[in-house]
Amino acid sequence: MKKTTxxxxxxxxxxxxxxxxxxxxDHIDSPSVEGTTTDIADLYAFEGNNPDxxxxxxxxxxxxxxxxxxxxxxxxxxxxxxxxxxNTGDFKEDLVIQAIKRGDSMYFFGPVAPExxxxxxxxxxxxxxxxxxxxxxxxxxxxxxxxxxxxxxxxRDGFFFDFNRFNKVISGEVAPEGFLPPAEASDFFxxxxxxxxxxxxxxxxxxxxxxxxxxxxxxxxxxxxYNVWVSAKRKQ
Amino acid sequence: xxxxxxxxxxxxxxxxLLFVQCSDDDDNVINLAxxxxxxxxxxxxxxxxxxxxxxxxxxxFTGTYVQEDIMGRPGINTVFSGSPEVKNNFNTTTVxxxxxxxxxxxxxxxxxxxxxxxxxxxxxxxxxxETNILGLDAPTFSKxxxxxxxxxxxxxxxxxxxxxxxxxxxxxxxxxxxVIDISLILMFGGGDxxxxxxxxxxxxxxxxxxxxxxxxxxxxxxxxxxxxxx
Numbered sequence: 519m520k521k522t523t524x525x526x527x528x529x530x531x532x533x534x535x536x537x538x539x540x541x542x543x544d545h546i547d548s549p550s551v552e553g554t555t556t557d558i559a560d561l562y563a564f565e566g567n568n569p570d571x572x573x574x575x576x577x578x579x580x581x582x583x584x585x586x587x588x589x590x591x592x593x594x595x596x597x598x599x600x601x602x603x604x605n606t607g608d609f610k611e612d613l614v615i616q617a618i619k620r621g622d623s624m625y626f627f628g629p630v631a632p633e634x635x636x637x638x639x640x641x642x643x644x645x646x647x648x649x650x651x652x653x654x655x656x657x658x659x660x661x662x663x664x665x666x667x668x669x670x671x672x673x674r675d676g677f678f679f680d681f682n683r684f685n686k687v688i689s690g691e692v693a694p695e696g697f698l699p700p701a702e703a704s705d706f707f708x709x710x711x712x713x714x715x716x717x718x719x720x721x722x723x724x725x726x727x728x729x730x731x732x733x734x735x736x737x738x739x740x741x742x743x744y745n746v747w748v749s750a751k752r753k754q
Numbered sequence: 755x756x757x758x759x760x761x762x763x764x765x766x767x768x769x770x771l772l773f774v775q776c777s778d779d780d781d782n783v784i785n786l787a788x789x790x791x792x793x794x795x796x797x798x799x800x801x802x803x804x805x806x807x808x809x810x811x812x813x814x815f816t817g818t819y820v821q822e823d824i825m826g827r828p829g830i831n832t833v834f835s836g837s838p839e840v841k842n843n844f845n846t847t848t849v850x851x852x853x854x855x856x857x858x859x860x861x862x863x864x865x866x867x868x869x870x871x872x873x874x875x876x877x878x879x880x881x882x883x884e885t886n887i888l889g890l891d892a893p894t895f896s897k898x899x900x901x902x903x904x905x906x907x908x909x910x911x912x913x914x915x916x917x918x919x920x921x922x923x924x925x926x927x928x929x930x931x932x933v934i935d936i937s938l939i940l941m942f943g944g945g946d947x948x949x950x951x952x953x954x955x956x957x958x959x960x961x962x963x964x965x966x967x968x969x970x971x972x973x974x975x976x977x978x979x980x981x982x983x984x
Contacts, residue, residue, distance in 0.1 A: 693873030
């Protein structure tokens with residue numbers, strides 16, 4: 519089939535869908551946040567090197583080119599980054615860990631039950647409070663207190679993806695072949711950076727995990743699991 | 755007369771002490787302004803807060819903050835929302851407010867299959883999403899993506915997005931988990947992990963892997979992500 523025919527076939531709703539197909543994990547994921555200081559790039563959540571701990575990492579403002587772009591990137595004092603933890607299984611946050619920049623430092627509040635759930639938040643100053651000086655590309659600052667660890671600063675983007683080929687795959691330009699074999703594929707994010715916020719927290723601070731949501735849709739046998747997401751909220 | 759002399763002596767002593775103390779106090783005020791002296795001094799913005807030396811005042815943490823972006827699993831909004839308007843709406847909803855997104859996501863899933871059917875010269879009606887390796891049909895898969903959009907994170911257990919060797923799924927997301935390939939497999943691969951669809955063999959499109967891995971990255975000690983590329 520000729521390319522022109524493919525585009526014709528894609529037409530209508532299809533082209534609208536495909537034009538904005540996967541750009542990245544969450545990097546530049548919608549017009550309203552693209553290029554802003556609330557634009558979340560990725561969320562990681564995994565067991566720490568200490569198996570009694572969970573690590574939460576949010577990356578934002580990615581992708582950042584090396585050099586000046588990375589060195590000039592800065593957290594925004596008007597943006598509250600919030601790790602949300604549902605430990606009852608209803609997908610509402612029962613605990614939050616908040617991060618917000620003040621001066622040369624990132625302040626962390628939580629884990630703490632938020633005063634309100636949902637789209638609006640206040641800084642939960644009644645919760646546990648910690649501070650870490652924001653790192654630079656050269657100097658890593660880590661705070662370790664009360665069994666928790668904290669970091670904020672630029673890091674290499676951990677996300678890997680053949681973004682350029684992907685755009686061709688979804689535009690129909692390389693249909694029907696699709697993606698490239700390993701020897702020809704290329705990782706778009708390999709040489710790029712992000713601003714990262716990392717927290718390591720003892721599981722004992724996160725409450726008892728609920729039954730895994732997979733059970734609700736017939737995926738049985740999975741261990742109890744918190745539901746975790748990250749949000750970026752701007753001061754009004 | 756005697757009383758007068760004693761009074762003069764007392765006044766003289768007191769006056770000399772006053773001068774000495776004044777001198778010392780002046781120095782102390784400048785040198786010993788601290789963030790726990792109970793007074794607003796130095797360049798503090800409040801009592802023992804703000805300024806160049808102290809932590810921020812409590813007023814610095816007041817105000818209301820409203821959601822502009824949200825993320826649970828990787829790629830959900832960018833892959834499935836389908837239009838800029840829907841994507842913006844997705845970012846300003848809570849996870850519990852996603853029921854309207856489920857049919858949109860299912861439509862997107864089928865549209866992708868239609869596009870490749872067209873490219874292959876096949877009837878789109880015959881090339882559809884097939885129940886994936888997790889056993890989820892299109893409506894259920896779409897519901898999981900939209901309405902259960904969070905990372906499930908298992909404490910004190912293996913955390914992984916999907917591990918084919920153990921078939922443990924959705925218990926976390928490690929930095930080196932290949933979430934793109936896993937997502938593509940769940941979208942296009944069908945239900946047989948040993949015989950996935952769209953694997954590039956026999957002239958079929960390669961849609962279940964972008965062929966890119968973790969590369970030369972490493973997972974380091976806390977903060978786990980590496981030093982920036984410079």
